[in-house]
Structure formats: structure tokens, C-alpha cells
Amino acid sequence: MSGTAARNGSHAASALGIQAGDDAAMLAGLVSRQRGGYCLERAFYTSPAIYQREIEAVLLRQWLLAGHISSVPRAGDYFLFEIAGESIIVARTAGGELNALVNVCRHRGAPVCSKSAGNARSFVCPYHAWRFDLEGALVRAPSMPAGFEPGEHGLKRCPVQVVEGLILVHLGGALGCEPEPLSSEILRDLSTFLGPHDLASAVVAARRRFAIAANWKIVLENFLECYHCGPVHPEYCAVMYGKRSGPEGAAVQHDPAWKRAWAERAQELGHLTGDTPLSADTPHCCSRRPIGRGSLTQSRGGEPVAPLMGTYRAYDSGITQAQLLPTGYVIAPCDYAVLYQFLPTGPLTTDLILSWLVAPTARLDDDGIARLTWFWQTTIEQDQAIIESTQRGVSSRFFEPGPYGERETGSATFTAWYLRQMAAEKGAKSA
Ligand code: FES
Ligand SMILES: [Fe+2]
Known part of the structure; x- marks a missing residue:
């Protein structure tokens, strides 16, 4: 440091x-x-x-992935970002600015907003009816004595920024902690890897919340390795590793010659390939890698589920991944992107929220949404079961930490960073 x-x-x-x-x-x-x-x-x-x-x-202390820009397109649109017992109102003002307001009334502390999302001109506290505008300023406080200063009682505000359509919020900034800016390397890598998907123009097609009975680090460590994919995720392996699922299939996918051939084809199409270094020095890591033989995207059978995103004009069987510790992750094949939010809600509970983004031209009916979400819905349901079971084992007085394996470098690097x-x-x- x-x-x-x-x-x-x-x-x-x-x-x-x-x-x-x-x-x-x-x-x-x-x-x-x-x-x-x-x-x-x-x-x-x-x-x-x-x-x-x-x-x-x-x-x-970190910039947290709070949501996607398409959730608040119009003046007055808002949603609640909830993490670790805190509630933040992310709202768009009449002037088009985004604000992240602490959802705690400056009178006696009641939350001023209880709806998870909506559109409002102001927020009226349900307790004694103080009214706050979309900037968080106190605009009405009935029956307060002479000398009361409304200007000193606005909602607290967190620093907020938008990167590639992702809304990032810094909670400590509302407590007097000077936020460390995202480094130029992080901004450059997020732009390089996510830019081709044009996430800023994408829309959320589906959203799911998994309330997981486990510590958030167990949830994240599980997500950051695929050592468990063979034993836990047969459907995932069928798509990612082709017919040769399980550890043998994984070995095929990690074969340097196969990866080289994929990279050459992707580069011929003008697509990005490769990784940024995985390091405990930074909360981020980005990559673009192959899916598996015969799969165009991450879906049942590997078939396309939505129009190509951003600047993609052809499928190359690749996926983009971008990690922003401690709570954000993006996985994006050519035709959709999933935002993952790992949101601690207690020592032994975590909300994992998935938002599926598609190109604004996508028109998906219920069957289309089911096809879009099948791959990660199926995978995360299996993850939830093994994660909750692991929490029970880790909680045992007989538990002793074990060593990470060669295919768990993502988890090991997260632990070192943490x-x-x-x-x-x-x-x-x-x-
Ligand atoms: S607690 Fe909000 S107006 Fe009293
Ligand atoms: Fe998994």
C-alpha cells in the first residue's frame, strides 16, 4: 500500500x-x-x-455493483440496493443525474422508501411525513421549531459512478471515508472487455434472487472456481465441454492447441481473446475464453437465445468474464450478459442476484426468457445446494481449512485479496 x-x-x-x-x-x-x-x-x-x-x-471501502443503468432510464425511476443490512435508494433526478441516497430518514431514522423499485417525484417518510426530493434534499418537515435547518437534514449520499452501464456505489463515502477511485487499469480493462457488448444500451430481460444460507465468501469462492463443475454441474459441463463432460471434458477445453485454434478463429472475426492477470493486488480480473466445442452460447444445446449484442456480428463460441470484487461479476457470451451480485445479508446468509441483459432489439416472450435463463438458473440452483451443504460442514467444530487445488486459483486469489x-x-x- x-x-x-x-x-x-x-x-x-x-x-x-x-x-x-x-x-x-x-x-x-x-x-x-x-x-x-x-x-x-x-x-x-x-x-x-x-x-x-x-x-x-x-x-x-470498495465500489459495489449496485445494478444496471437500464433499471432507471427516466427521471424519478429508482430501485433499492440492499447489502449488509443497509438500504440505498438509487434514483435518477429530473436533470438526469444518478443519486445513491441512504434510505434512513434524517428525523428519527425510519426508512423513507419501502418499495424495491418504482418511479417517484420525492420520498415521503411514512413516520412523520418529512419529504425528500430526488437529490435527497429535505423539502418539507411539518411543525418543526423556528431555527430548524432543512438544509442540514438531507438524506446522506453515497458516491456513485457508471462504468459500461454498470452502476457502482461506494457506501463508505456517505460516512466520511474518501473513496479510492477505481484505477485506470480497472477502467481500461472493463472498457476493453465489456465494451463490445455495449452494456450501456442493453436492457434487463430477467432477474432472479437466490437467498443462500451461507456466508458470502463461501458463495464467492464457489463461483470463482470450476473444479466443482464436473461433480456438481452436468448440464453446465455438457454445454461447456461438449460431449466429453466431467474432468476429461474440462481437460479437453483447457488443451492449449484447442484454445489456440479457438483464439485464431475469434481474432479473425475481430473479437478479443485472452486474460488480464489474476492478482490479489486488484479487485478486478477480465477474460475472454472459449465455451466448448459446438456451443455457440451458454444455453441448452448451446443454441442462440437472443440477438447478438453490441458490435458482435457472428458467434465465436466465446465468453467474456469481468470480476469486480467483492460483490460484482459479469459473464457474457455473444448474445447475452449476466450480472451477478453477491450481497451479504448476515454472517450466514447471502443474496445472490442474477440479472440477464440483452440487446435492446431483443423481443423475448415467456418461452424466450426461459431459454435465456435456463443455463445459469440451473447452474446456480445446483450451486446453492452444494454451498449450503458446505456451510454446514465448515461450521463444524471439526472443520480445518484445506488447500486449494490447481483449478481453484480464482478462489485462492480472492481469499488472498480479502x-x-x-x-x-x-x-x-x-x-
Ligand atoms: S422518522 Fe422520518 S419523518 Fe420522522
Ligand atoms: Fe458452480
């Missing part, structure tokens, strides 16, 4: 009200004895105290 970043970190710690104490000492001990290349100790997956620390050290955030917060050393 640079000197400036370190200073920002300590300033943010005091701004966020973090106190040293027994929990801090316990956490520092846990972080420092964590073995590199191993999954985390049980407490990281179960402890309410660690969950509170990681809200402060990780979730309040420990760095936690260590930076407490001044402890990570493994």
Missing part, C-alpha cells in the same frame, strides 16, 4: 468509527496465522464479529 493509501486508510478507520479492542486482536491473530493457499478458518465463515469487521474493512483488506484495516499481517 502506498503512503497516501495508508493515510487514507487510517483516516477512514476513524471516520467509520472503528475501535481497537478484543475483537481486533482476535482478528489480527486469525489473519496473521492464515496459511497461504488454504481456505479460511472457520471463524471467517461463521463469526458475527468478523462479519462486522469485514463490512467496515471490505464492503464500505485477507489483505482485513489486514490493512487492522494493521495485521496476512499470510
Whole structure:
């Protein structure tokens, strides 16, 4: 960490009200004895105290994927972004600006908005009817005494930015923590890899919420490796690895000659191929890789399910992936894109929200939506079962962290990145 970043970190710690104490000492001990290349100790997956620390050290410090720009196209459109017990109103003003307003009334704290999405000219608190405009300014507060200053009682606002149609919100910014800007490398890579899909013009065709009974890191670690795909996801493997599903099929897909041939064909079509480095130094990673022999997209039978997106004019059997830790991920074959949001709701519960994006020209009826969503709906249902079962095992007093394998580098890198955030917060050393 640079000197400036370190200073920002300590300033943010005091701004966020973090106190040293027994929990801090316990956490520092846990972080420092964590073995590199191993999954985390049980407490990281179960402890309410660690969950509170990681809200402060990780979730309040990073840019979080809150949603897609097409959810708020008109003035007054809004949706609630809910994570770790906090509720943020993402709203578009009459002037076209996006605001991220903390959904906590500045009178006595009631949430001012209870609908998950809608269109409004203002938000009226249901308790004593204070009214806030779409900028968060307090515009009506009946029967307050002389000297009351409405200008000092607007809704708190989080920094918000839009990158490739993705709405990113920084919660700590509403608590006096100076947000670290996304690096030029992150912005460049997201633009390079997601740009061809023109996500800014895409629309959400379907959305599903999976309420998973597991710690968010178990959910994320599962998502970031495909070591489990053979045993857990037969349908996924049939699409991704062709007829040779299971570990043997995976080996075929990872064969350098096969990957090279795919890359040559994709490049002939003018499509991107390759990866950015996977590193615990950055929350992001992007790639464009092959799906599998004979599959044009990620669907039943590998058949197209929507019009080609953005600048794509032909299928090349490729998928784009973009990760933005700790809560966002995008997977995009040529004809759709799925946004994944990993949203902790408690130490042992996580909402995983999937939003399927398609080109604005797509016209999908119910059958079309079913075809569009089948692949990831099926896969995530299987993931949910194995994740919840794993949480039960990890919660056992007999659980001991095991080593990551060769095909779990995504999970191992996430764990290393996570420990760095936690260590930076407490001044402890990570493994
Ligand atoms: S708590 Fe909102 S008006 Fe009283
Ligand atoms: Fe999976």
C-alpha cells in the first residue's frame, strides 16, 4: 500500500468509527496465522464479529455493483440496493443525474422508501411525513421549531459512478471515508472487455434472487472456481465441454492447441481473446475464453437465445468474464450478459442476484426468457445446494481449512485479496 493509501486508510478507520479492542486482536491473530493457499478458518465463515469487521474493512471501502443503468432510464425511476443490512435508494433526478441516497430518514431514522423499485417525484417518510426530493434534499418537515435547518437534514449520499452501464456505489463515502477511485487499469480493462457488448444500451430481460444460507465468501469462492463443475454441474459441463463432460471434458477445453485454434478463429472475426492477470493486488480480473466445442452460447444445446449484442456480428463460441470484487461479476457470451451480485445479508446468509441483459432489439416472450435463463438458473440452483451443504460442514467444530487445488486459483486469489483488506484495516499481517 502506498503512503497516501495508508493515510487514507487510517483516516477512514476513524471516520467509520472503528475501535481497537478484543475483537481486533482476535482478528489480527486469525489473519496473521492464515496459511497461504488454504481456505479460511472457520471463524471467517461463521463469526458475527468478523462479519462486522469485514463490512467496515471490505464492503464500505470498495465500489459495489449496485445494478444496471437500464433499471432507471427516466427521471424519478429508482430501485433499492440492499447489502449488509443497509438500504440505498438509487434514483435518477429530473436533470438526469444518478443519486445513491441512504434510505434512513434524517428525523428519527425510519426508512423513507419501502418499495424495491418504482418511479417517484420525492420520498415521503411514512413516520412523520418529512419529504425528500430526488437529490435527497429535505423539502418539507411539518411543525418543526423556528431555527430548524432543512438544509442540514438531507438524506446522506453515497458516491456513485457508471462504468459500461454498470452502476457502482461506494457506501463508505456517505460516512466520511474518501473513496479510492477505481484505477485506470480497472477502467481500461472493463472498457476493453465489456465494451463490445455495449452494456450501456442493453436492457434487463430477467432477474432472479437466490437467498443462500451461507456466508458470502463461501458463495464467492464457489463461483470463482470450476473444479466443482464436473461433480456438481452436468448440464453446465455438457454445454461447456461438449460431449466429453466431467474432468476429461474440462481437460479437453483447457488443451492449449484447442484454445489456440479457438483464439485464431475469434481474432479473425475481430473479437478479443485472452486474460488480464489474476492478482490479489486488484479487485478486478477480465477474460475472454472459449465455451466448448459446438456451443455457440451458454444455453441448452448451446443454441442462440437472443440477438447478438453490441458490435458482435457472428458467434465465436466465446465468453467474456469481468470480476469486480467483492460483490460484482459479469459473464457474457455473444448474445447475452449476466450480472451477478453477491450481497451479504448476515454472517450466514447471502443474496445472490442474477440479472440477464440483452440487446435492446431483443423481443423475448415467456418461452424466450426461459431459454435465456435456463443455463445459469440451473447452474446456480445446483450451486446453492452444494454451498449450503458446505456451510454446514465448515461450521463444524471439526472443520480445518484445506488447500486449494490447481483449478481453484480464482478462489485462492480472492481469499488472498480479502485477507489483505482485513489486514490493512487492522494493521495485521496476512499470510
Ligand atoms: S422518522 Fe422520518 S419523518 Fe420522522
Ligand atoms: Fe458452480
